[in-house]
Amino acid sequence: MLEIIADIKRDYIKRIVESGKRLDGRGPDDYREIKIERDLYKTAEGSALVSIGGTQVIAGVKMILGEPFPDMPNQGVLTTSAELIPMASPTFEAGPPKPPAIEVARVVDRGIRESGAIDTEKLCIVEGEKVWVVFLDLHVLDYDGNLFDASTLASISALLSAKMPKLEDDRVIYDERKDPLPVKEKPISTTYAKIGGTVVLDPSLEEEQVLDARLTLATVESGDLCAMQKGGSGAFTKEEVLNTIDRGIEKAKELRKLLKV
């Protein structure tokens, strides 16, 4: 279901953003308040609840034994999925994941995969036969804009908090978890929205409803860019993209500090 935004509201939000301000009083490079809670669920190997303003996302990590892909016989498997349940927003509908949910899962997955966040080789038990399969599940509890950054932050926090279940012969003992999941990188996602001619960080729900285009960047600690996703029907100029990348890498440093326990 698509929500119709009144044209006068759209114009007003554009005017405000173009004048260098935000509806909620933030600057163009400010996040809303970010909160991270780790290890909420005993049944999961790792979990985290992240809120950015009114947006709330839970990430859960579960691990099972499985077979590796034939082209990567010595590497564990990562599977990411996201669900946008109707509780989170009147525009979300029940049923199998639709494109918006798939996009969230893919953007998060790409950030984690391409940064090499999980040391997948350490998840191999018997080469070509048996590896750990890591399921990363995202549940959106409340949607108030910028699902990408909240989801990535929740995912990496959950992975960092995850402990591997004990393996005895071929049996997995979920009650005994000890070693942390091998995580070697902390990818951070920063999402920018282009509204009118201005590019602002962390779009709120209202800003997302009127944006022309958005750009999500995933960066790692060294300052390298490891994934990008562009959305919306509008376009970015080359200068805007380069400028946004510089801003994103700088901002990610601040977010990465939040991950320290």
Add this chain to the structure above:
Amino acid sequence: MRRLVIPGELITERSVKLGGGVIAEDGGVHASTLGLLDEREGYVRVIPLSGRYNPKEGDFVIGVVSEAQNTYWVLDIRSPYRSILPGSEFHRELRGNERLRDLLPVGSAVYARIKEVTKTKGVFTTLRWRGTRVLNEGYLLDVSPSKIPRIIGKKDSMINVLRKEGGCKIIAGHNGVVWIEGSPERTAIIIEAIRYIEENSHRGGLTDHIKEMITQKRSEI
């Protein structure tokens, strides 16, 4: 102080006139929603703490055109029911080759009156009424419909303070949409004030507090 009731709670076993948010069952009157009990002589109702807007005849609402058909518009009034603005209820007749979607394209905002709510919850609105109009500029703020009476205040006391002290044009629709027209700085102050009213609606002396708050904020810009 009004008492908080939960759904299913027995309110009275006397025979009374029923308002909204209550249901008569098993010889008693029960709350049907979470809210504050408003009990008067021979009349009870529960004022819901939250929830979507339930359209009532005679209410004034702010709606956004979500469809423009040949003979009617569909308005989004943040209610579960489909609300219609018939072409004949626009404040003037069509001229020449005009179509309805030329008068009010999808995305237009209007301040309309609810003319009728049928038994099957068909909602019919009108712009042929004093005060109703098309909103051509400004910002639409979503608030909880249950807080609208507090934002308007007794005999418009609160909304007049907002208008006068804030220096903006303001209309509060019964459906929980508030229209604000003014400079961005002034609008921001009004939004902050309305959010404050929403959170502190149970407190006394709110009107004076809001007056001070707005005066102070405005001296800062």
